[in-house]
Amino acid sequence: MEPLLAIRDLHTEFRTGTGIVRAVDGVSWDVGPGETVAIVGESGSGKSVTALSVLRLIAAPPGRITSGQIWFDGLDLLQLPPEAMRTVRGGAIGMVFQEPMTSLNPVLTIGRQITETLEQHRDLDRGAAYKRAVELLVMVGIADAARRLKQYPHQLSGGMRQRVMIAIAIANDPVLLIADEPTTALDATVQAQILELLAELRKERRIALVFITHNLPVVAEIADRVTVMYAGEVVEDGPAAEVFAAPLHPYTAALLASAPRDDGTSPVGIPGMVPMLHNRPPGCSFAPRCSRRAPSCEVATPPLNTLRPDRHTRCLRWRELA
Ligand code: ADP
Ligand code: MG
Numbered sequence: 385m386e387p388l389l390a391i392r393d394l395h396t397e398f399r400t401g402t403g404i405v406r407a408v409d410g411v412s413w414d415v416g417p418g419e420t421v422a423i424v425g426e427s428g429s430g431k432s433v434t435a436l437s438v439l440r441l442i443a444a445p446p447g448r449i450t451s452g453q454i455w456f457d458g459l460d461l462l463q464l465p466p467e468a469m470r471t472v473r474g475g476a477i478g479m480v481f482q483e484p485m486t487s488l489n490p491v492l493t494i495g496r497q498i499t500e501t502l503e504q505h506r507d508l509d510r511g512a513a514y515k516r517a518v519e520l521l522v523m524v525g526i527a528d529a530a531r532r533l534k535q536y537p538h539q540l541s542g543g544m545r546q547r548v549m550i551a552i553a554i555a556n557d558p559v560l561l562i563a564d565e566p567t568t569a570l571d572a573t574v575q576a577q578i579l580e581l582l583a584e585l586r587k588e589r590r591i592a593l594v595f596i597t598h599n600l601p602v603v604a605e606i607a608d609r610v611t612v613m614y615a616g617e618v619v620e621d622g623p624a625a626e627v628f629a630a631p632l633h634p635y636t637a638a639l640l641a642s643a644p645r646d647d648g649t650s651p652v653g654i655p656g657m658v659p660m661l662h663n664r665p666p667g668c669s670f671a672p673r674c675s676r677r678a679p680s681c682e683v684a685t686p687p688l689n690t691l692r693p694d695r696h697t698r699c700l701r702w703r704e705l706a
Contacts (some may be wrong), residue, residue, distance in 0.1 A: 385457070387414035388592050389438070389560055394452035396430075396437045399445060403662035407433040409616035415560065420593040422607035422624065424600060424639065428658040430616040431596045435564050439479060440469050453645075456465060457559070475505045478553030479590075480546070482565040487549060489539040494521075494548050495533030498555060505556040520551040525581060543574035547581065554585060564596040579606065600643040604628050609694070612636045614660055618688065622695040632657070632697035632705055634676045668700065676701060692703040 396408040408430045415421045424432050436442050437449050439502045440461060454461040457476065463467065473479070481487050489497055498520060501514035514533075521529035524547040537545055546566060553561055563582065567575035572693065583606055586593050597603060603610055608623040612635065620633040631637045645651065654674035659665075667682040668674070674681065678701060687698045699705065 388417045388457060389415040389594070390453075390455040391434070391438065392453040392455070394434065394437055394454065395450045396433050396442060396447060397450055398447050400598075402663075405448075405661045406616055406664070407661055408437060408663075409540070409661075411616070411618055413611045413618060413621060415592050415594055417559070418586075418590045418592050419608050420595060421608055422603040422610045423428055423596045423613060424598060424603055425613035426598060426639075426654070426658055428661075430612040430661075431613055432564055433616075434478060434613070435479075435562050435594065435596060438562065439466075439473050439477065441473075471505070475550075475556045476490075476559050478556070478558035478561045480549050480553045480561065480563040480566045482568050488545060490537055492536070493533065494535055494537065494540070498533070498548070498552055501552050501555045516555070517551075520555055521548075523554070524548070524551045524586075525577075526551075541574075542570050543577060546570060546574075546599050549607075550578075550581060550585070552587070554591070557589075558591060560592045560594070562594045562596075564593075565598070567599075567602075568597075582606070585586060600628075600640060612639070615659055615664075617698065618696065619668065619670065619698040620696065626695070630706070632691070632702045633670075633699045634674045634705065635670045637691055637705075638675070640675075668698075676705065 394408050394411045398405040398407055411434055438454055440462065442449060449462060458698045460544050461472065461549040481605060495514065495517055498517040502508050502513045502516055517533055518529045521532055526532050526547055527543065528592045535547045540548065567578050570578060579602060582593065585591055588697055595607060603624060609621065610627045612619050612633065614635050620627065620631065627636060627642065631640060642651055643655045659669055668687060670687050671677045671681040681700055684700060686698045688696050689702060690696055
């Protein structure tokens with residue numbers, strides 16, 4: 385199966401006062417048509433920067449995509465002229481971010497924001513765009529659509545705003561939806577509702593979904609495949625069920641062990657912190673925090689081992705873990 389999205393050896397960096405931050409350092413992953421891929425990893429591992437790179441939304445300066453390829457539906461997005469990229473963004477690729485308050489325009493009504501997206505991408509008159517906006521709100525489970533369209537973002541609850549963001553993201557029938565921590569700012573009940581909505585859309589409309597999260601129990605429920613990122617690199621990937629049942633990287637195992645439990649209790653997190661991404665020391669980036677490290681781990685930089693085309697781990701000792 386040809387991937388719909390294929391990221392190849394992507395490098396994205398930021399120039400900062402303390403040096404160059406290699407936020408994404410040679411990342412590759414694929415999303416097949418209709419597939420749901422979860423990208424997981426602690427805060428600071430490069431998940432959002434990868435997603436923003438795909439959408440070419442990295443602010444330059446200070447950011448820059450220095451090398452790599454991003455293939456989407458036969459196009460190398462990194463080579464597209466800006467106006468062609470604007471057509472893809474919000475068109476064939478929809479996006480939902482964590483905090484809808486910062487992505488919605490506070491001075492425009494919900495209706496105006498939805499119709500604006502529609503008018504940007506299709507040849508619709510005001511009346512047709514309005515009609516479609518009503519349909520979209522119904523689709524994302526917002527009752528009383530006609531009244532809601534006249535309201536401003538601050539008049540809606542957090543969950544409702546996120547539904548509006550999803551309506552905007554799917555307005556132009558995308559084949560790929562990139563959702564970056566879409567439920568993190570919401571309380572648990574609303575989180576579950578938004579996840580259910582995403583799951584429905586994916587099923588009914590066959591939209592491929594890139595789901596960025598640090599909530600592992602959610603991943604187990606919705607993802608076909610998982611990519612685990614740490615310190616700007618992919619450290620493990622594979623079919624979700626397999627990665628959960630038998631992780632082949634100690635970082636994945638540690639993430640699973642520190643995931644919030646069903647009973648609401650939160651076990652201790654992984655000791656230590658994601659390293660600073662400039663001045664990378666030699667050896668495995670996770671070694672300082674790894675309970676399974678051997679002396680060799682602090683010397684040799686582990687390659688991404690390919691077990692199968694769809695199963696990788698960046699651990700020198702994966703055979704012993706397996
Ligand atoms: P994640 O989404 O996995 O939490 P990010 O992709 O947001 O992580 O960030 C990866 C790294 O890139 C972090 O170290 C972060 O500090 C750095 N970074 C992201 N945006 C910028 C920026 N605009 N300027 C400098 N560093 C940045
Ligand atoms: Mg992020």
